[in-house]
Amino acid sequence: MIVLGGTFSATLIAYPWKRVMWTAHVLKRAFTSQNEINWTIDAVVTLARIYRKNGIRSLEKMAEEIPDGLLKTGVELIAYNYTRDKIEQVLQKEAQMGYSQYETAYKILYNMARLAPALGLTGTIVNLIRVFGHINDSQSLIGYMAIALLSTFYGVVLANLCFVPLANKIREFMDQEQVRLELIQEGILDVYDEENPKAIEYKLEVLSSQSIFKPSLIPSRSKLFVVPPPKEATS
Numbered sequence: 418m419i420v421l422g423g424t425f426s427a428t429l430i431a432y433p434w435k436r437v438m439w440t441a442h443v444l445k446r447a448f449t450s451q452n453e454i455n456w457t458i459d460a461v462v463t464l465a466r467i468y469r470k471n472g473i474r475s476l477e478k479m480a481e482e483i484p485d486g487l488l489k490t491g492v493e494l495i496a497y498n499y500t501r502d503k504i505e506q507v508l509q510k511e512a513q514m515g516y517s518q519y520e521t522a523y524k525i526l527y528n529m530a531r532l533a534p535a536l537g538l539t540g541t542i543v544n545l546i547r548v549f550g551h552i553n554d555s556q557s558l559i560g561y562m563a564i565a566l567l568s569t570f571y572g573v574v575l576a577n578l579c580f581v582p583l584a585n586k587i588r589e590f591m592d593q594e595q596v597r598l599e600l601i602q603e604g605i606l607d608v609y610d611e612e613n614p615k616a617i618e619y620k621l622e623v624l625s626s627q628s629i630f631k632p633s634l635i636p637s638r639s640k641l642f643v644v645p646p647p648k649e650a651t652s
Contacts, residue, residue, distance in 0.1 A: 419540040420571045424532045432525055440522040444583060447590035454597050458621045460488060461604030465614040468495070476608075487511055487598055491605030501609055508605060512598040519591045523584055530580035537572015541565045596625060 428437060460483070468476045477496035483489040490511055494504045544565035548558060600621050607617045 419543065420533060420536045420568060420575060423536040423539070424529050424575070427532050427536075428525060428529055431528065432521075436521055437525065439518065440525045440587075443519060443522040443587055443590070447586050450590070450593075454593065454600065454625050457488065457597050457600050457604070458618060458625065461601070461608065461621060462614045462618045464492060465604075465608045465612065465617050468608055469611050469614070473498075487515065487601045488605070491601060491608075495605070495609050501606065504609060505602070505606060508602045512602060516591070516595065516598065519587065519594060523587045523591065526580050526584035526587060530576045530584060533576040533580060534569075534572040537569040537575075540568025540572070544568060600625060 467479055473496055480489055480492040480496060491508055494507060544561055548561040604621055
């Protein structure tokens with residue numbers, strides 16, 4: 418109750434319920450999303466073919482079949498005859514806003530990983546107080562000592578085997594999403610310029626392979642294998 422209940426209670430005090438539920442949604446996407454980068458490349462190439470062959474009206478109809486997100490926004494901007502500079506500006510802002518939402522989910526899990534050991538220590542202190550109340554009863558003393566140490570154990574295990582891996586899972590998903598958002602921005606601008614679909618496909622595939630080793634066009638976040646503290650938490 419102290420470790421798990423306290424961790425979730427403190428999180429709900431610090432963050433709105435909707436953000437906590439959004440974190441659960443991001444975690445679900447992180448575990449279930451597969452080949453989204455390949456799907457994005459195929460979708461952009463298909464849109465490029467339709468736009469070059471059938472014009473803007475066919476592209477506008479295709480927008481209705483695309484799931485909500487940056488790609489659909491880009492297609493709609495082309496269909497509404499926005500200028501190239503305006504399309505690029507809107508896509509960059511929306512990509513940054515979407516990425517910041519993933520950053521919030523990561524921070525929530527990071528803070529939960531930091532809270533769990535502290536609350537485990539709190540549970541240990543509470544049970545040590547009970548130990549001092551039974552100092553003359555050796556049998557009860559051993560039992561209370563075991564419970565006191567078990568509370569710290571729960572806190573450490575919950576943090577390092579649950580919240581830290583989940584936070585790093587979100588970080589990995591964020592890196593993949595960063596690449597995908599970059600590909601969408603590049604692809605939409607190429608569709609606007611009516612580039613050859615084969616050339617677009619080749620360009621996006623090269624970008625997706627190089628993005629593993631090079632910074633993205635979107636403000637970069639380095640690949641991490643452990644959970645670092647958020648910027649506002651550092652001193």
